[in-house]
Amino acid sequence: MKKFSIEHLARIVKAKPAGNSGSFTGVNIDSRTVKTGNCFFAIRGENFDGHNYVPDAFAKGAVCAVVNKDLKADKFAGKTILKVNDTIKALGEFAQEYRRQGNFKVVAITGSVGKTTTRQIIHHVLSRHFRVLAAPKNFNNNIGLPLTLLGADPKDEIIIAELGSNHPGEIGYLTRIASPDIAVITNVHPAHIEGFGDLQTIIREKLSISQGLQDNGVLIINAHLASRVSLPTARIMTFGISRDCDVRARDITFDNFSSRFTIDATKIALPLAGAGNIENALAAWAVCSRFDISIDDFAQALKTTPTVPMRTEPLQIGRLTVLNDCYNANPASMKIALDILKIQNRKRRLVFICGDMAELGRQTEQLHRQLGKDIAQAKVKLLLAVGRYARIVAEAAEKNAKYDLQTESFDDTVTCCNNLAKFIKDNDIILVKGSRTAKLEMTIEKLKELFS
Numbered sequence: 001m002k003k004f005s006i007e008h009l010a011r012i013v014k015a016k017p018a019g020n021s022g023s024f025t026g027v028n029i030d031s032r033t034v035k036t037g038n039c040f041f042a043i044r045g046e047n048f049d050g051h052n053y054v055p056d057a058f059a060k061g062a063v064c065a066v067v068n069k070d071l072k073a074d075k076f077a078g079k080t081i082l083k084v085n086d087t088i089k090a091l092g093e094f095a096q097e098y099r100r101q102g103n104f105k106v107v108a109i110t111g112s113v114g115k116t117t118t119r120q121i122i123h124h125v126l127s128r129h130f131r132v133l134a135a136p137k138n139f140n141n142n143i144g145l146p147l148t149l150l151g152a153d154p155k156d157e158i159i160i161a162e163l164g165s166n167h168p169g170e171i172g173y174l175t176r177i178a179s180p181d182i183a184v185i186t187n188v189h190p191a192h193i194e195g196f197g198d199l200q201t202i203i204r205e206k207l208s209i210s211q212g213l214q215d216n217g218v219l220i221i222n223a224h225l226a227s228r229v230s231l232p233t234a235r236i237m238t239f240g241i242s243r244d245c246d247v248r249a250r251d252i253t254f255d256n257f258s259s260r261f262t263i264d265a266t267k268i269a270l271p272l273a274g275a276g277n278i279e280n281a282l283a284a285w286a287v288c289s290r291f292d293i294s295i296d297d298f299a300q301a302l303k304t305t306p307t308v309p310m311r312t313e314p315l316q317i318g319r320l321t322v323l324n325d326c327y328n329a330n331p332a333s334m335k336i337a338l339d340i341l342k343i344q345n346r347k348r349r350l351v352f353i354c355g356d357m358a359e360l361g362r363q364t365e366q367l368h369r370q371l372g373k374d375i376a377q378a379k380v381k382l383l384l385a386v387g388r389y390a391r392i393v394a395e396a397a398e399k400n401a402k403y404d405l406q407t408e409s410f411d412d413t414v415t416c417c418n419n420l421a422k423f424i425k426d427n428d429i430i431l432v433k434g435s436r437t438a439k440l441e442m443t444i445e446k447l448k449e450l451f452s
Contacts, residue, residue: 004025009024013090023063024037024039029042029043031054038061038062040057051067055076092145099179104156107184110183110206114187116138117280119162135148141164144162145162165206166192181214183219184220190367223241240282247263263285269303272305272307276336315444320447322430326434329358329434353432354386384407385407387410
């Protein structure tokens, strides 16, 4: 980030000043990675308190710290401390002002699935033409988004941010900080229902991204969603496969882990599989077209789009083909991953290592039973179910399968790993997917140990 005055920061966050002279470059919330000249924000989480690490931050070269506790004056004599009521709120206030002063454009992306892949495609294309900063990893909450914006260098031209939410009001708050020039809604599906209650509440939450749009901003939205809601007054661009879309895919074909389609008359080759990734690519083209990228340049760049780790990432482990989709799971992303699995070579056995889906509230059992039906429709031959609710998936899959389906249920991932050798065979095609709580990446490592 650019050099910033400590005195100016104090005014923005309404801090009680204590020796607030000088300036800083860079913001950090992790004392282990503090660099000389940084400002350290002491954030409190469920299992840690950043205030305990203020001395470490100063020892590593931090020039000031933002806190919401009274610290012992004798321990910090001569150090610059800014005291606020809420350090997370202060971080957001600072990011909002930093964004207002910046010369960069902001693209903000939300949606139930596809945010990260869409972000990566946009970054891959635009970075060939502009200086672009994309949100690292999964920086999409009230801490991650401000850190993304504050990470912008004065030379950066475009910031690509993700906006996530697991309860009402989060996206409205985040979009007012980001003040995007372009807002994208990839789609809306049942996800984090425990925090929202129903799909209509989720839809309203995603649509609230438009609240922070610049006056001349553009909302890019999945056409299927756009047809179901009353849209805000912002300028709208739609994407999808229907005739009335502003950005439309036609002549769609799939080939294992790649997809082909046309936009207008231009042929597109996407090295990512499944209908969901075609929608992600369409959303990305809608964004890139706003920066005067030609469709030919977009198509050329798309050919080398990298896969996103742990998001339907194809791995070759010996003679096994593994779809590593361990990052997270909800009903929609499960269906998308199964659609990719079922277009694979039918001469090989389709295997699904399935974990629980989290945060589904009162619909948990119902949605896991539906997943079992989807698995049967995909003609999976071996289902290894990991977790309490995955056992419901296995029962529903067995009930609905009109073919020879083998299932095995495990209480936890460790037990599943210890039994993989009994069930997995050379030449299998294996989808591995569950919510973060399942930690199914452990099964990937076990497969490498057994079959590499």
